[in-house]
Amino acid sequence: MRLFIIITFTLTLAIPAFAGPVEDVADAERAFAKAFADRDSAKFFAMVAPDANFLGFRTLRGQDAVAKGWSRLFEGPAPFSWGPERVEVTADGKLGLSTGPIYDANGKHAGDYSSIWQKQGDGSWKVIFDGPGSAPAEAGKVEEGFVKADDGTKLFYRKVGGGPVTLIVPLDNYLHDQFRQFANIATVITYDPRNRGRSQRAKDESTWTILQDAHDMEAVRRELKVEKFVPVGFSYLGLMVAIYAMRYPDRVSRVVQIDSAPFSKFANMPREAPDLGVPEAAQRRLAELHAAGAREKSPKEYCEAQWDVWKYFFVGNPAHASRFDLAFCRQENEWPINFDRTQQHIGGSIETLGITAEKLQAIKVPVLTIHGDKDRSTPYAGSVEWTKTLPDARLITVKGAAHMSFLDDPVTVFASIRHFLRGEWPIGSVPAK
Known part of the structure; x- marks a missing residue:
């Protein structure tokens, strides 16, 4: 049983990578999760097959037993949320397996679910088996320390996990706790850029640039003896990891951008007048x-x-x-x-970059760009432009999310990244055209 009972831009997008039965099952899973989030128990239980089996501490056999066992989870706000990361469908198109992450009410990774869907005579899909779920990854021992940039500036880092894929993620102070959930499939290195977090404040202010940030990422890679990795950049560092991929193409296998700053100048973003809910x-x-x-x-x-x-x-x-x-x-x-x-x-250094669409053709590896469509800080249109310009890129739109899309919708953001790390385009990712 799940949890062990416990982001103003119009564009035409290409057909999703997973059209057909796979997308149908993914849509069914999303609708199932939405009914739970909306506290719509009638819709939720209507998506459970009459002979369903939900495996938790005890097995709930049949729709009535599931309704009885899960009814208490509809009391008050939703205690957790989930969504599909991987979906596979049998060749005859009658059964579908859906797995993905679960997040608690505070947006913390709480484990993973597994469910099997059965296609009905009317073409709809219903859950036939759910569970058992799995616990969140055990991060294990966390290595931490400092590495030296080329000019001697000390950069703080933390390293966790031991998987075959290595992620290097700047902004340890914001993102370490968010990315340690990948420790079961990857080696995760988070670090603070110079002048940020626990890293040293560089004395030479001429080095306070986004280009220097890219060179510092190379220093982290070199000092920690990483051959090839996936750089992950959030906000202005989404631009930085693209610069890194252009400067050091032999060192990257894939690239992830989250709510990235654009590579070209956009008109000033409108500042919203509506109340944001600040007390x-x-x-x-x-x-x-x-x-x-x-x-x-x-x-x-x-x-x-x-x-x-x-x-x-x-x-x-x-x-x-x-x-x-x-x-x-x-x-x-x-x-x-x-x-x-x-x-x-940093902002001043970005103004003088002069990155063009032609220069970006040097990035040959797959790039996954994730962006909230309500971002008030960096324009969602910028990520559309990234996706249209890069040779091999796809976009995940996080609906209703702002600049920190992973706080609004960790299911979509992190399930997409996890699937991408497995070497495949995630469900719902689309190339812009």
Whole structure:
């Protein structure tokens, strides 16, 4: 039984990679999960076959037993969510296997489900077997330390897992806890770029550039003796990993971009007027601290108050703002008084890059671009452009998600990445045309 009972742009997209019975089963699984999320028990149980078997601590045999056993899970908010990562259908098109991740109400990976679907006489699909599920990956021992960039700047890293595929993910301070779930299939290396997180603040400000960030990624790879890997870049670092792939093509096997900054300049994004759901108390506290000069006098407290407001800007659903972890405010590099200077330098360096569509043809490996269609920070249209321009790229649109799409919809984001790491395009990925 699942959980052991416990992102304004119009485009035409090509036909999904998994059209046909596979997509039908994936759609059925998504509808099943949506009914659960919407608390629509009637629709949910209608998708359970009369002779279904749900395997948990005890086996629930038949639709009535499933309804009785699962009814309590419809009391209050949905305790977990799930979605398909892998779907396979028998040659006769009558049975489909669906597996994928489960996330708890806080967006934390809680395990994986497995279900078998049966095609009905009317063409619909119903669950015939569900479970048993599996526990989340045991990350095991976490190695951590510092590696030196070419100029001697110390870069903090953490390494976990021992799988055949290696991921290198910048922004350890934000993303380590999100990506350690891949430790069962990959070796996961997260690190903080210079001037970020626990890494050293470089004295030479001329090195505070996105190109230097790409060279620093190479230093991480070299010092940790990785031959080939999958770089994963979130936000402006989505642009950086593409730069890395152009500069060091022999070192990458695939590339993942999440809510990436665009490679070409877009018109200023409209700032939304609607209420983002920020509590008045949080807004008032930030205003008071700002008026008192806390940005300089009490930088940690100011950081926490600022992000307690800003986090609502980065999610599409205000309810998901609670998933935003403010622990990074303990790190001096992340205090606004320091962070803002770093980002001003990075932003200025991006303005002078001059990346063209022609230059991007140098990236020959598959690129998976994931973006929330409600992103208020980096334009969703930018990821459409990435997908249209790169030689071998596909796009996953995270509907209703903002800049941190993995907080709004971890199921779609991380199931897509996991499938991509297996060497296949994920369900729902499409090439733009």
